[in-house]
Amino acid sequence: MTGTAPLHPWRGFTGDAWRDTIDVAAFVRDNHEPYTGDASFLTGPTCRTLEVWGTLRAMFVQERQRGVYDIDAATPSTITAHAPGYIDRERELIVGLQTDAPLRRAIMPAGGLRMVETALKAYGYPADPQVHRIFTTYRRTHNDAVFDAYPSDVLAARRSHVITGLPDAYGRGRIIGDYRRVALYGVDRLVAERKALKAALDDRPSTDEVIRDREELAEQIRALGELAQMAAGYGYDISGPATTGREAIQWLYFAYLAATKEQNGAAMSLGRTAGFVDVYLRRDLAEGRLTEIDAQELVDDFVIKLRIVRFLRTPEYDQLFSGDPTWVTEALGGMGADGRPLVTRTSFRYLQTLYNLGPAPEPNLTVLWSPRLPVGFKRFCAQVSLDTSAIQYENDDLIRPAYDDDTAIACCVSAMRVGRDMQFFGARANLAKALLYAINGGRDEISGEQIAPATAPVGGETLDYAEVLAAYERTLDWLAETYVDALNVIHHQHDRYAYERLEMALHDHPVRRFMATGIAGLSVAVDSLAAIRYGRVKVLRDDTGLAIDYVVEGEPPTYGNNDERADAIAVWLTETFAAKLRRQRTYRDAELTMSVLTITSNVVYGKHTGNTPDGRRAGEPFAPGANPMNGRDTHGLVAAALSVAKLPYDAARDGISLTSTVTPDGLGHTRDERIDNLAGVLDGYTDAGGFHLNVNVLDRATLVDAMAHPERYPQLTVRVSGYAVNFVRLTREQQEDVVSRTFHGSL
């Protein structure tokens, strides 16, 4: 412990609702103080910060060269498996590493042993024989369990890539524990709450559901105990609440760290912590315990830790997702239900880390935007985008009414109330390929294999819109059923074999669950349908009758130009598929949601999809997320954004992603103008109902130069699809995809 004088942890805090029940949202509401000024109060990095960060930067070079810095191949990770680790023990302000050394990756075989062993082999580490024996002889993995239970049509759909990216070989992620609870209440209080919840189940008959709940609560209680034990290893007693800002960050970080020791989740998001931390930092500043320099230094040190979260994944996985993403997403800003902005000085401090430590993809800083945000904050966000391209924006005016004002983003665009909602992550279905299946009577256009149920192929020399549409609806019915069936298997087995004990200990009980599906290939499918409807599409078939290519005649409209003809098809397809998905029965009665988000798998989806009726060539990447196809949005960024904004959030409550790249000149002549204009565009897009916007402010020449000289751009950050990546860590193919995307500039 650092403190010596006994301080009451809740001194000076107001409100009562949060004292008797676990309710961090109420605490933030009662103790929040909006900051409506500008960025002029911010401070730069201290020498200490630069030295700690410098130690890591030297290690990043080796990590980039080798793919990983180091791996502990013999110790399956648990909350307490590894001894305490440090970057620079004397100088760190916030402590704790996933293993006993920085950038040393842990193995988490419970998700899937094959993934672990493939990764070890790829990076030149021998698999540990004892680990192998344990996870093949005594302990089953999530991966084994899923494949035992998959039906054959799911296996076929998976093999043909009409459904891809399923979390069946690794941790599902996208669950955000309310890590703030540990700081506000301490572990003992949380354990007591869980015990009471469990005791309340004693009177209930022992049905499947009740048995599962009791077992899960018991596991959660055990995980909280391990969390306290892990913190004790670092010399901290977190059984009680944090008493200072530094402790609040430390407690909160320990809780997050424990989650990353237990789970290799696809996305391990942080939540909405800045407003919470601000209450403590504000109190410390008022008490004279900290200066602004100290406060910023604490935030910088915390963010350093978030930047070195690492998971062991296979090179193929990293290829699919571009680089080595962890999605440590933090939601900043937004408006309170009471109409006050939830912007604090700490919102600014988090953004300031992009200057103090330089740009980086993680943590995935996400601004919840509303035109009603204070001008000073809006301008600072726009400035940070101009300077770093490292932040993304989501529509607070859509999120708040659909969820609440204590909602965070998991991964890229998935909104959930912190500690109240969780989701079963479900990757995505390929709607462009599904259209080809409809045309080909359920056969795969590349292999010729029958994947969907056999139906009569769409005949004739020229495609008939009504006929194609009817066939497409049938295919989508099958796809929705098969897809949700796969997800039910996955999440049933994940709960059994790789349950997120600690993350779920930091949720309300019972929790609201979402079954989060997704779609890929929207713009390809829409442009194809628009070509069939408004142009003429001739079919070329091989000698088995399989449609393998298309010739488009006329000038059909394309999605992305604010052209109602094409955009109406996009709305129709989004709503139609969402409705079909909602008709499926879901595991644990989860509420079905859908996203229009591809991450960067748009490249891989494209690779596995044949020629499409929009004129796209086989293998060519799809557009990411809800983006228009590259080069087809010819009326500029605003027209493209307005097309995307038409997609209804009600049909895609798991988020709709748009990635835009604009040259600095494409925003105005002077820096001030560019800042104002970008803030204006964000206001306009949000007002129009657009959900998400990745903003890159980049010159193509910079990217081309970075491809040739990666060593000169170690921190060049590019937003791809709901998150950011280090450009130089992308594969060549992905770099080319980013460079080929539409740059909205001026002539």
Added chain:
Amino acid sequence: MNVRPRDAVATATGRGDGVPTTGAVHSWDVSVGVDGPGTRFVAFLAGCPLRCRYCHSPDTWYRRSGRHRTVDELMAEIEPYRRFIAVAGGGVTISGGEPLMQPRFTGEVLRRCHDLGLHTALDTSGFLGVRADDALLDATDLVLLDVKSWDPATYRRVTRTGSVTPTLRFGRRLADRGTPIWVRFVLVPGLTDAEENVAGVADFAAGLATVQRVEVLPFHRLGAHKYAELGLTFPLARTEPPTPELVARVRGQFAERGLTVT
């Protein structure tokens, strides 16, 4: 944004004889911060009397390269962006080509936009400024005045046809009636960069009370592909963009006269 009913689009006006005014419209775009302040709907009209050597849109030289649109039709294209422009801040810019080749159409569009409360800008060389009547200018909040050069010989060499005199007369008229002006000057090494030539433009701009800023636009070759597509030769294919030093010198020439330069 959901498509809104086009109720705000008034019925056809025209010449008072019931025949709707039409214009040759090459294309339109929504740009940010480059064609006047903020986010702007920019209509590019077809047809231009000049043939500037550095022109990056030779595809707008001829009226026949545009599509005939009524004022109502163009207003209907603007309508889906009205709300966005209002929230983001911005307006409508009529550009070209040379919009004053079609003064009646341009004037009606400007007036209709102005009546809707949109900020309006006219992007012109001023060569045909005499065709802009007072009603047109009453509906114009800002003129982007492209002063191609000061020196008569240089002006002719740049434009291959024109003379700077009408532009100067138009500029003074705008200043007299209080219309805000952004002067634009395209800087081409070896063509428009002579010190005396720049000094003349700068003196002229400094003498107009309503000039709010000067935009020095460095020459680029991004329009070269359009020449190839049209089967034309790009006269400046071998001209390099200006060096940063040259750009700084020219900006300095404007700035030292007290002008705001971007």
